[in-house]
Amino acid sequence: HLSRRTVLGAAAALGATALPAMAQTKTVLRISTPAVPDDWHAKMWTVFKEQLEKTAPGEFDVQINLNATLFKQGAEPAAMARGNLELTSISAFDIAKLVPEFSIFTAGYVVRDPDQQQKIFNGPIGTELFKLVSEKMDVTPLSTVYLGTRQVNLRDAKPVKTPADLKGVKLRMPGSKEWLFLGDALGATATPLAFGEVYMGLKTGTIDGQDNPLPSVRAAKFYEVTKQLVLTSHLVDGIFIAISNKSFNALTAAQKQKVTAAAQAAAAYNNENRIKEEGQLVEFFKKEGLQVTTPDVDAFRKSVQATYQASDYAKVWPKGLLDRINATK
Numbered sequence: 188h189l190s191r192r193t194v195l196g197a198a199a200a201l202g203a204t205a206l207p208a209m210a211q212t213k214t215v216l217r218i219s220t221p222a223v224p225d226d227w228h229a230k231m232w233t234v235f236k237e238q239l240e241k242t243a244p245g246e247f248d249v250q251i252n253l254n255a256t257l258f259k260q261g262a263e264p265a266a267m268a269r270g271n272l273e274l275t276s277i278s279a280f281d282i283a284k285l286v287p288e289f290s291i292f293t294a295g296y297v298v299r300d301p302d303q304q305q306k307i308f309n310g311p312i313g314t315e316l317f318k319l320v321s322e323k324m325d326v327t328p329l330s331t332v333y334l335g336t337r338q339v340n341l342r343d344a345k346p347v348k349t350p351a352d353l354k355g356v357k358l359r360m361p362g363s364k365e366w367l368f369l370g371d372a373l374g375a376t377a378t379p380l381a382f383g384e385v386y387m388g389l390k391t392g393t394i395d396g397q398d399n400p401l402p403s404v405r406a407a408k409f410y411e412v413t414k415q416l417v418l419t420s421h422l423v424d425g426i427f428i429a430i431s432n433k434s435f436n437a438l439t440a441a442q443k444q445k446v447t448a449a450a451q452a453a454a455a456y457n458n459e460n461r462i463k464e465e466g467q468l469v470e471f472f473k474k475e476g477l478q479v480t481t482p483d484v485d486a487f488r489k490s491v492q493a494t495y496q497a498s499d500y501a502k503v504w505p506k507g508l509l510d511r512i513n514a515t516k
């Protein structure tokens with residue numbers, strides 16, 4: 188059941204004499220994300236909101252909740268299923284819990300770059316998999332957001348060349364088994380922690396490091412409490428702007444089109460800015476005093492790919508999907 192706000196009651200309460208002929212209702216779209224305000228996938232929601240205000244004036248009440256203040260990280264899909272949340276960005280890891288086929292996108296060194304990522308999800312592979320997502324999660328993905336390429340970020344400056352060098356390193360990962368598997372596959376000891384607790388964990392030393400794309404390392408200020416960036420480039424990460432089917436189906440055809448267009452504009456804004464910033468940040472981190480190194484990426488790739496291929500995850504990847512992804516150019 189959609190939350191709606193009426194101005195009719197307010198007008199009556201004010202003792203207004205001329206009431207509008209019809210109650211003006213706004214469709215409430217609640218958004219929840221762990222993103223920090225200064226990150227591109229937080230700012231993109233303002234683009235979403237402003238575009239809807241232009242294309243559908245007075246029709247939507249877009250409520251943006253950052254820093255996981257409304258729902259904790261990873262709890263968004265369940266909140267949507269219960270009808271407590273209309274919109275969010277879901278990760279491949281969130282999806283893989285309910286759509287195991289999707290775990291191929293949680294595996295390191297599968298997607299090559301942001302351009303290929305857009306082609307994968309805007310083409311037939313995306314159409315097929317998003318159909319499963321809609322059926323099994325009751326949400327509709329509206330656009331694909333490049334979260335960035337994940338890099339290892341450590342408290343100490345001990346050189347890291349191969350996965351063996353991460354042995355025993357307590358590498359924070361978000362708290363689900365799919366994420367922890369990735370951290371372990373890198374050679375580290377994966378340790379679960381919510382995004383909002385990572386800064387403190389690094390500062391106090393309850394964790395030895397974390398992995399995130401460079402723009403998020405900048406926006407969440409992890410560089411203040413770490414000494415080293417190891418450019419493993421282990422995951423070209425994506426999140427998907429998704430709306431609950433119940434909310435989407437309650438919209439008119441014109442509104443569906445406008446909400447979709449706004450989600451695509453938000454993703455485009457994020458992707459453009461994030462890609463640009465990602466290319467410039469190494470210099471920034473060096474100026475901040477961090478050691479930035481490129482390890483033996485081939486060694487990481489081989490080891491991580493072999494770990495996934497030997498795992499139960501690979502058993503449920505649709506036949507031929509990896510080849511189709513690799514052939515997407």
Ligand code: KDO
Nearest residue numbers: 221222223278361382398399403
């Ligand atoms: C993180 O917790 O490391 C992560 O990068 C995981 C993503 O799926 C996403 O939840 C992101 O955090 C948040 O949006 C914060 O940037």
